[in-house]
Amino acid sequence: xxxxxxxxxxxxxxxxxxxxxxxxxxxxxxxxxxxxxxxxxxxxxxxxxxxxxxxxxxxxxxxxxxxxxxxxxxxxxxxxxxxxxxxxxxxxxxxxxxxxxxxxxxxxxxxxxxxxxxxxxxxxxxxxxxxxxxxxxxxxxxxxxxxxxxxxxxxxxxxxxxxxxxxxxxxxxxxxxxxxxxxxxxxxxxxxxxxxxxxxxxxxxxxxxxxxxxxxxxxxxxxxxxxxxxxxxxxxxxxxxxxxxxxxxxxxxxxxxxxxxxxxxxxxxxxxxxxxxxxxxxxxxxxx
Amino acid sequence: xxxxxxxxxxxxxxxxxxxxxxxxxxxxxxxxxxxxxxxxxxxxxxxxxxxxxxxxxxxxxxxxxxxxxxxxxxxxxxxxxxxxxxxxxxxxxxxxxxxxxxxxxxxxxxxxxxxxxxxxxxxxxxxxxxxxxxxxxxxxxxxxxxxxxxxxxxxxxxxxxxxxxxxxxxxxxxxxxxxxxxxxxxxxxxxxxxxxxxxxxxxxxxxxxx
Numbered sequence: 001x002x003x004x005x006x007x008x009x010x011x012x013x014x015x016x017x018x019x020x021x022x023x024x025x026x027x028x029x030x031x032x033x034x035x036x037x038x039x040x041x042x043x044x045x046x047x048x049x050x051x052x053x054x055x056x057x058x059x060x061x062x063x064x065x066x067x068x069x070x071x072x073x074x075x076x077x078x079x080x081x082x083x084x085x086x087x088x089x090x091x092x093x094x095x096x097x098x099x100x101x102x103x104x105x106x107x108x109x110x111x112x113x114x115x116x117x118x119x120x121x122x123x124x125x126x127x128x129x130x131x132x133x134x135x136x137x138x139x140x141x142x143x144x145x146x147x148x149x150x151x152x153x154x155x156x157x158x159x160x161x162x163x164x165x166x167x168x169x170x171x172x173x174x175x176x177x178x179x180x181x182x183x184x185x186x187x188x189x190x191x192x193x194x195x196x197x198x199x200x201x202x203x204x205x206x207x208x209x210x211x212x213x214x215x216x217x218x219x220x221x222x223x224x225x226x227x228x229x230x231x232x233x234x235x236x237x238x239x240x241x242x243x244x245x246x247x248x249x250x251x252x253x254x255x256x257x258x259x260x261x262x263x264x265x266x267x268x269x270x271x272x273x274x275x276x277x278x279x280x281x282x283x284x285x286x287x288x
Numbered sequence: 289x290x291x292x293x294x295x296x297x298x299x300x301x302x303x304x305x306x307x308x309x310x311x312x313x314x315x316x317x318x319x320x321x322x323x324x325x326x327x328x329x330x331x332x333x334x335x336x337x338x339x340x341x342x343x344x345x346x347x348x349x350x351x352x353x354x355x356x357x358x359x360x361x362x363x364x365x366x367x368x369x370x371x372x373x374x375x376x377x378x379x380x381x382x383x384x385x386x387x388x389x390x391x392x393x394x395x396x397x398x399x400x401x402x403x404x405x406x407x408x409x410x411x412x413x414x415x416x417x418x419x420x421x422x423x424x425x426x427x428x429x430x431x432x433x434x435x436x437x438x439x440x441x442x443x444x445x446x447x448x449x450x451x452x453x454x455x456x457x458x459x460x461x462x463x464x465x466x467x468x469x470x471x472x473x474x475x476x477x478x479x480x481x482x483x484x485x486x487x488x489x490x491x492x493x494x495x496x497x498x
Contacts, residue, residue, distance in 0.1 A: 054497050054498075072357070073357040076356060076357040083355070087347055088349055089299055089347045091302045091303075093298075096298045101291065103291035104356050
């Protein structure tokens with residue numbers, strides 16, 4: 001399988017405090033990759049580095065096996081972008097976007113853009129500032145899709161949207177990915193969205209990738225073990241990835257569920273959600 | 289780049305009502321008073337362009353356009369070109385309106401009208417040449433402070449030099465050259481200054497991160 005994005009030893013120092021350090025990453029074509037992590041973990045810095053908005057200090061980034069140094073224009077023709085709170089000026093009208101974008105992208109599809117507007121029920125004669133947050137987000141997605149990109153890079157595309165619009169937006173992404181040449185890199189805090197659509201999860205914390213695995217592997221192999229305060233000391237330390245002490249019991253992040261189920265049959269073993277995983281890996285204690 | 293120019297022009301279009309009101313006021317003032325207000329539309333074109341910078345900043349459009357093919361390198365170029373286009377259009381409209389009013393009032397002085405209009409364009413070009421590198425470096429809000437500091441420094445240096453007793457006698461030959469060829473020298477200087485300003489803005493902007 002070809003890689004849509006290849007990152008080697010990416011380092012980016014930002015704001016003198018934060019550093020994205022030695023990131024190595026392959027994003028295969030035809031997949032939806034979910035980027036998770038708490039605020040300030042480095043998700044947006046990674047996305048901006050991939051988009052060449054930020055100049056990296058060290059390493060290399062290749063998009064569809066092309067280098068930004070030599071083929072920036074060609075690379076950007078193939079990328080559709082939805083960035084958190086960054087878009088065209090809000091005093092423009094929805095129909096103005098078409099007049100602008102047809103001079104920006106070689107393959108801008110006017111018909112497709114107006115079809116999306118119709119599909120999303122967006123009035124083309126409205127000013128951007130007159131649209132609700134959900135409508136505006138759908139407009140950004142319509143704009144990102146209308147030049148037939150192969151790669152969609154989305155930073156918080158569903159934040160602030162109600163569940164119905166969120167579900168509609170996720171359906172658009174699933175429709176986009178039905179073409180096996182298409183790839184989506186999606187950063188979000190709404191981890192339940194990724195549980196529905198992502199093929200692979202990348203977990204970033206303090207500028208480092210701390211977990212990179214397929215969604216199925218994570219959902220099938222990781223679990224939450226709940227045990228009493230007394231029983232906690234009987235659990236092997238090697239079996240605990242992270243834990244959190246509650247008032248009456250312990251919540252443990254564990255891996256290899258078959259083994260854990262047999263070994264600790266008097267404890268409750270729950271399925272994991274990405275939110276649990278994030279919380280325990282970031283906020284949980286690491287050593288007993 | 290055409291997309292970026294179009295974006296700015298469409299932003300200007302969305303403020304068309306306000307621009308029309310200002311032009312109407314200008315026409316009214318010119319009609320009722322014999323004073324030539326030809327400078328007004330040229331300076332308003334700078335104000336219009338400043339508003340496009342503000343909108344871009346408010347919506348973080350500069351970061352967004354960086355994701356476009358050649359978006360970053362063309363942003364600076366497009367701002368300078370759009371300013372020149374707006375300046376020229378406003379000058380042509382101003383000249384045409386002034387001619388109409390003067391013909392009605394039967395006091396057309398073409399030489400004065402042209403010299404005032406060209407003078408205004410040069411003045412606006414100078415303002416643009418100084419202002420834009422600051423805007424690209426610091427953004428609209430901070431650039432006002434930076435520009436104020438720069439102006440303060442400039443006036444301070446001139447005052448110090450004049451108080452130091454150094455004589456600045458401009459030779460008669462240069463004065464007569466300026467007098468005879470100002471129609472060539474001043475526009476040429478404006479073009480050179482704008483070109484230098486553009487280069488500085490481009491260097492600043494290409495290094496900028498969002």
